Each structure stands twice: as structure tokens, then as C-alpha cells.
Amino acid sequence: MAKHLNKREIEAIVNLIRGWSDSKITWAAICEQAAPLVGKIPTRQSLSAHEAITAAYQSKKDAIKGKVPNKPRPASLNAAASRIANLEAELAELKEQNRQYKQMFVLWQYNAYKHGMTESKLNSSMPKIDRERSDNKVR
Numbered sequence: 001m002a003k004h005l006n007k008r009e010i011e012a013i014v015n016l017i018r019g020w021s022d023s024k025i026t027w028a029a030i031c032e033q034a035a036p037l038v039g040k041i042p043t044r045q046s047l048s049a050h051e052a053i054t055a056a057y058q059s060k061k062d063a064i065k066g067k068v069p070n071k072p073r074p075a076s077l078n079a080a081a082s083r084i085a086n087l088e089a090e091l092a093e094l095k096e097q098n099r100q101y102k103q104m105f106v107l108w109q110y111n112a113y114k115h116g117m118t119e120s121k122l123n124s125s126m127p128k129i130d131r132e133r134s135d136n137k138v139r
Contacts (some may be wrong), residue, residue, distance in 0.1 A: 005038065010050050012037045017056040025060055 005013070013034050022029070027044040035041045047053050074080035112122060 005042070005046065005050060009038050010052055013042075013047065014052050014056045017053070017060050020060050020064075023064065025057070025064060027057075030057070 016033055031041050
């Protein structure tokens with residue numbers, strides 16, 4: 001039976017993938033490298049069932065293939081330090097915004113439950129817009 005991964009293990013595996021230094025990345029290699037983090041060798045299916053792991057895997061695979069632009073080289077250490085400070089500030093802002101979105105989602109989830117909304121109703125697709133329809137103008 002497959003081992004269920006907890007948040008800490010998922011985060012550790014995502015960090016493992018982000019720091020991958022080999023020229024090729026495969027699910028089998030990730031499973032082998034993740035064994036000490038999880039306690040046993042996880043299956044590919046167990047890892048790919050988690051969105052954060054598959055997103056990190058695809059991002060790293062794209063970076064290895066060269067689909068991601070190369071890292072920019074700053075002209076000086078001052079420019080690099082300034083860029084790092086700006087990116088860290090932006091990251092902090094985005095983390096706060098993400099936290100607020102999660103908080104809003106929990107509130108909406110509770111209100112939907114309270115008012116009898118089902119998951120299938122919440123996941124229903126948007127209505128299709130008929131742009132060729134013409135309405136008669138009221139005179």
C-alpha cells in the first residue's frame with residue numbers, strides 16, 4: 001500500500017526537485033532521492049498525486065530543457081543585492097496576498113456549505129456566451 005505523504009514530506013520533496021543538479025530528471029530518480037526524506041522509496045504515482053510536486057517537476061524539467069530563460073547576471077554585487085531585496089519584498093507581498101486569498105476561500109467554503117451548495121454546483125462550468133445572438137431593441 002502506498003504511503004501517504006504529509007505536508008512536511010511534500011515540501012521536502014519539492015525542495016529536492018528545485019535543487020536538482022543533474023542534467024536529466026526522471027520520476028524514478030526522484031523516488032530514489034526522496035527515500036531518505038520519506039522513510040521508504042515512494043512510487044511515481046504517490047508523488048505525482050500531489051500538485052506541488054508535479055508543478056515543481058514540470059518546472060524543473062522545462063528549466064533543464066532550456067524553456068526557461070537563463071539566469072540574468074547582474075553587473076555588480078550592489079545591483080544583485082538590490083534585485084534580491086526587491087524580489088524578497090515582492091515574494092513577501094505575494095505570500096501575504098496568497099494567505100488572504102486562502103482565508104477568503106475558507107470563508108466562501110463555509111458560507112457555501114451553510115447555504116447548501118454542493119461541490120458539483122460550485123465546480124459547474126461557466127455559461128457559454130452566444131455572441132452572434134441579436135436582441136430586439138426596446139423602443
